[in-house]
Amino acid sequence: MKRSATRILTTHTGSLPRSSELQELLRQREEQGDFDENLFHTSVSEAVSGIVERQRATGIDVVNDGEQGRSQYATYVKERLTGFEGERLVRSRPRLDDADFPEFAATQTHMSSRNMPQPACTGPIAWKDWPAVERDIANLRQAAEGQNVEEVFMTAASPGVIANFLPNEYYGTEEEYLYALAEVMKDEYNAVAQAGLILQVDCPDLAMTRVSQFSHLSVEEFKKIVELHVEVINFALKDIDPEQLRLHVCWGNTEGPHHHDVPLREIAPLILRARPLGLSIEGANPRHGHEWRVWEDIRLPEGKLLIPGVLDTTTNFIEHPELVAQRILNYAGTVGREIVIAGSDCGFGTSAWGRKVETRVAWAKLAAMAEGARLATGELW
Numbered sequence: 612m613k614r615s616a617t618r619i620l621t622t623h624t625g626s627l628p629r630s631s632e633l634q635e636l637l638r639q640r641e642e643q644g645d646f647d648e649n650l651f652h653t654s655v656s657e658a659v660s661g662i663v664e665r666q667r668a669t670g671i672d673v674v675n676d677g678e679q680g681r682s683q684y685a686t687y688v689k690e691r692l693t694g695f696e697g698e699r700l701v702r703s704r705p706r707l708d709d710a711d712f713p714e715f716a717a718t719q720t721h722m723s724s725r726n727m728p729q730p731a732c733t734g735p736i737a738w739k740d741w742p743a744v745e746r747d748i749a750n751l752r753q754a755a756e757g758q759n760v761e762e763v764f765m766t767a768a769s770p771g772v773i774a775n776f777l778p779n780e781y782y783g784t785e786e787e788y789l790y791a792l793a794e795v796m797k798d799e800y801n802a803v804a805q806a807g808l809i810l811q812v813d814c815p816d817l818a819m820t821r822v823s824q825f826s827h828l829s830v831e832e833f834k835k836i837v838e839l840h841v842e843v844i845n846f847a848l849k850d851i852d853p854e855q856l857r858l859h860v861c862w863g864n865t866e867g868p869h870h871h872d873v874p875l876r877e878i879a880p881l882i883l884r885a886r887p888l889g890l891s892i893e894g895a896n897p898r899h900g901h902e903w904r905v906w907e908d909i910r911l912p913e914g915k916l917l918i919p920g921v922l923d924t925t926t927n928f929i930e931h932p933e934l935v936a937q938r939i940l941n942y943a944g945t946v947g948r949e950i951v952i953a954g955s956d957c958g959f960g961t962s963a964w965g966r967k968v969e970t971r972v973a974w975a976k977l978a979a980m981a982e983g984a985r986l987a988t989g990e991l992w
Contacts, residue, residue: 615950617992618985619951620672620952620984621672621673622674622764623922623959623980624859624920624954625859626961627666627679627958627973628960629677633654633963634963637682652746655679656750659676659677659750662679670978670982672952673763675763676754678958680747680750682962683727683963685772685773685776686773686776686777688777688796690740691741692737692795693739694734694781695732695733696733699729701726701727701729702731703823705823705826732779732782732788735781745802747765751808763809765808766813767799769796769813769840769844769847770789770793770840770844771820771840773792775824786839793846797846797850800848801851804851804855808855809856810851811856811858812848815860815861816840817878822862822873826871837882841882848886851886853886853888853914857889857890857891858882858891859957861893862898862899872898875892876902876908879905880909883909883915888916891918891954892920893957895921903938907945916950916952918952918954919938920957921938922954924968924973926968927967929979932982935984936983936987939951939953940987940990943991953983955976
């Protein structure tokens with residue numbers, strides 16, 4: 612991975628808004644009805660080409676495919692793997708902050724990752740549509756060819772976040788389920804790396820699940836879960852050079868109280884044990900915007916890069932470039948300018964339909980980040 616050697620580089624977390632036409636095709640696939648597969652593949656290829664060009668034009672240095680062909684950032688695997696052929700139900704777990712503020716929770720009726728019907732794991736996991744992985748890689752490589760971008764990355768779901776959305780009803784223990792997922796998903800991880808792309812493993816399970824899947828645990832007990840999940844991630848990534856790896860951690864891309872979120876200070880030492888050198892983590896929203904100071908006390912291991920969120924992905928406020936620059940300067944002054952890459956808190960389309968940030972606003976926010984990075988560069992160099 613490139614460092615911010617002469618200027619602050621910019622990237623984002625992964626998902627970007629899809630067109631209404633592509634949303635409709637994704638909906639048809641989710642509903643398992645009549646589906647024109649050829650039209651879908653052509654539409655995704657065209658969307659990836661357009662999204663790469665738009666990132667470049669907006670000033671994003673490290674780009675990806677915007678997850679254009681995925682209905683959701685983690686559960687996309689259900690179309691690719693065996694074991695998820697059962698009934699699709701809404702399987703979201705209540706959050707601790709929902710219990711404290713039920714009136715607010717009752718207003719959250721829009722389509723999102725939390726209320727999309729999903730299957731459970733009811734059989735052995737194996738590949739059934741490996742060509743889908745190859746198409747993703749080919750689409751992105753073709754779209755990026757000849758574009759003036761610094762680097763290209765591709766996202767993939769971690770075993771832990773898959774297990775959160777597609778719960779286990781087959782394997783004897785949760786640990787057995789996680790390692791079964793890792794054993795299969797490592798093929799996707801390796802393929803992305805072997806194609807010469809940066810692999811970002813999405814691991815919200817390392818923070819987000821404290822208030823949902825593991826809300827019955829204390830913070831100390833939850834930290835044992837984080838340790839296990841990091842061990843599973845390292846097992847799955849053991850054949851990939853850490854220089855080719857980014858890890859994304861967040862507390863859930865939802866507007867809400869978030870007052871039960873596990874503090875970064877509690878989990879940072881555990882997260883830093885993961886093999887990826889790049890750490891993409893929230894740093895802009897009102898609940899976690901102060902946590903840049905954690906890095907004053909917890910030193911990043913040699914070689915690690917920090918990709919802090921400088922854009923909140925749950926609000927239609929467009930951050931002022933000077934605010935973006937201030938956030939970048941906070942991190943750069945703490946850990947060093949060369950190892951900071953500006954990013955977003957989370958994706959702008961973690962599910963194809965559930966985003967709260969309007970499409971044109973999302974792109975305006977990314978443009979503000981690019982301008983803020985230029986302002987910060989002017990102060991740092």
